[in-house]
Amino acid sequence: MNAADRAWLRRYPLYAKTCIVLACLVALIALLFVCTRVQLDNKALYEQAAVSLGDAARLRRIATSIATRAPDAALKLDAHAMSLVHNDTLLTHWRQRGAPTPLIATQLQTLEGEHAAPDMLDALRIEIDREGDALEAVITLLEACTAALLFAGIFALAWGARRALVLRPALPLHMLNQVGHEVPAGRDEIDRLITVLNGLVARLRSEQDESARLKRIVEDHIAFADQSLDLLHYICAQLAENAPTGGTLEALLQRLVGLLRVQRIALVLSEPSAQLLGVDTIVAPADLAPHIVSERVVNELMSLSGVRSLPQSQSDELLTILAAPVRVPSGTYGVLICESDTDTRSEQRHLHLLETIASVLAQAISNLSRDVRDRRMTLLEERNAIARELHDSLAQSLSYMKIQLARLQAVLPEELSHSDVGQIARAIREGIDSAYRQLRELLTTFRTSVHARGLAATLEEVAEELSSRSEVQISVDNRIRRVRLTVNEELHIGQIVREALTNVVRHARASSALVTLSSNEREVTVTIEDDGRGIVTESGGEHHYGLSIMRERSRSLGGRLEIRSNEPGSRIVVTFVPASLAQQTRIGTGSTVR
Incomplete structure (x- = not known):
């Protein structure tokens, strides 16, 4: 028996026991049938052997009695008697396979001769009758035992069926009645049990489905x-x-x-x-x-x-x-x-x-x-404080020097005003005027604020302010509304644009100017174009200080300044990488590395 068979027996023990009992009952019935058949067959064989031996003994006696009168008839009777002995089925079987007892075997060997005595034939017949009776008794005993075992098996099967089908289901069904569960009607006990079990299984399945649904909800x-x-x-x-x-x-x-x-x-x-x-x-x-x-x-x-x-x-x-x-x-x-x-x-x-x-x-x-907003206010407050300090210190000193120089020029004799002394005084006055003008521009720069709405509004104000003070038509094309700039970047861009447009208004003799802000997702480009006479970039020019401011602010932005002067027109290009785009680039690079 393999593992699968043992598992099956453990799974269905009641069914397996029933099958074993039924198999034993069938085996007992078969054994009883075989015993009866053997008994009948042996009885017929033994009776036939006894009849054959009896007939042979009678014929031998008759042959012996007529041997002197009719020898031929006696020989025929002897031959017929011996044929009865030799042709008997049971005796032939014993001669071929062996006799059941040594005595019968000896007697059979004696009968092998042609002239067997009638007494010997009668003795063999008596022994065969005795052996047949003994065999029949054994078979009868075996049949009785088999019948007893058969009745015992039937009783055990009935008793087991009562326990399995009546006694054991009665307790759970009674408990179901006690808890108020109605036991359904059915054709028999098994049908009622199956109906109850199906109901319990359906309820269990419903509760399991509900439990699984609640579990899925909780897990979700x-x-x-x-x-x-x-x-x-x-x-x-x-x-x-x-x-x-x-x-x-x-x-x-x-x-x-x-x-x-x-x-x-x-x-x-x-x-x-x-x-x-x-x-x-x-x-x-x-x-x-x-x-x-x-x-x-x-x-x-x-x-x-x-x-x-x-x-x-x-x-x-x-x-x-x-x-x-x-x-x-x-x-x-x-x-x-x-x-x-x-x-x-x-x-x-x-x-x-x-x-x-x-x-x-x-x-x-x-x-x-x-x-x-806080950074903008802090920066503007710092710049205003610096502007006040410059105005209160350097501006006052330049004003004082300018007044003293005017007094000096006023007291110079006429003959000295055209000499080297006069030229030096005029050069000093021009230097003071230039320094004072640069200081005013610096103060204007420091006092320049960024509009609360951002760079776009600041550039629009600058363009409108300078256009109103001149005949130059200034327009702004802002394409970087979606680029986030810091307050410092907005201030630097605003000042670069203001300086460039101021140079255009003062020196370029232009009729129009265009400020363009663009971005290629890596850097921002600020372009100021005009249709004037161009820009002189050599040092010492009238607007060299403004160009220096633009270069300095471009370096503060971490960018580069390009000045292209053509006839007609000029073009100033500032290119830099805003902090927001640089940060996005670093984040993207870090994500790629990770």
Whole structure:
């Protein structure tokens, strides 16, 4: 018996025992049948052998009695008697296979002669009758034992069936009745047990399904909570190290798509917030912008909040919208919008996570705005303080020197005014006037402020101011509204543009000028072009000091200044890498390395 058979027997012991009992009963019945058949066959053989021996003995006696009168007839009777002995089936079998007892074997050997005595034949017949009776007794005893075992097996089977089918099921069925469970009717005990078992199995399966459903819900909530914490940790770590960038926001939105199980997502920002971050007003991963964002203006989207079902303009399909305002008590910066089909069920936990992310973004934007404003105010206060110090010290000294030089020139005799002394005095006066003019320009530079709305508004003010003071038409083409610049970078760019446009207005004799700001995602280029007579770059020129200021500010930006003078026109090009683009490059390089 192999392992599979043993496992099967352990799994179905009752059925196996029943089969074994039935097999034993069948074997006993077969044994009883065989015994009866053997008994009948042996009885017939023994009776036939006894008859044959009896007939042979009678014929031998008759032959002996007539041997003297009719020898031929006696011989025939002897031959017939011996043929009866030799042709008997049982005797032939014993001669070939062996007799059951030594006595019978000896007597059979004696009968091999042609003339066997009648007494010998009678003795053999008597011995055969005795052997037949003994064999029949043994077979009868075997039949009795077999019948007893058969009845015992039938009794055991009936008793086991009663225990298995009546006594053992009665207790659980009675307990079911006690707890109020109605035992269903059935054709028999097994049918009732099967019905009860099916009901219990169905209830167990229902409870298992419910347990599995609750387990899936709990696991889903736990996984969602873990992913939410991981996402919050990620965004807080990113915003703690660096200001929000387009790449950071798109990566955040991409992770939110999978976490919230929505189809489309976007961060809609107000124009000032977008300029502050250096991104578009609508930030969305590639091909994942919600339909509602493209169908409505930004001001309409700012009013969205909570969970809504809105129709799509291009079809009658309803869209499920999750919106969370990006705001702080002092103002609103935008709105975070998720869009999905109506088949996707949005839960309160999804909206709560969206509102939490929106709150974190709002706080980051608020901190960045406050930081930029504070740095701008600090820088302007420092520059104003320096301007006041220069005005109170160096400007007063130059004014005093200018007054004293005027007094000196006034008291010089006429003959000395045309001599070397007069020329030196005039050269000193020109130097003082130049220094005073440069000081005024320096004070103007220090007192120049950056508009609260950023560089674009500052350049527009400079262009409008210089255009109103001259006949030069100045226009500004700002293509870097989405590039975030620091306060120092805005001040340096503003001063470079002011110096360049001042030179154009004063010296270029131009009719128009164009200021262009552009970016190729690696660096920013500021170009000032005019249609005048060009710029003289040799030292000692009238506007050499302004060019020096532009070169110095270009170096402060970490960039380079190129001056191209043509007839007609000139072109000043300043190229530098803003801190925000350099930071994005470092982050991208670090991500690639990791």
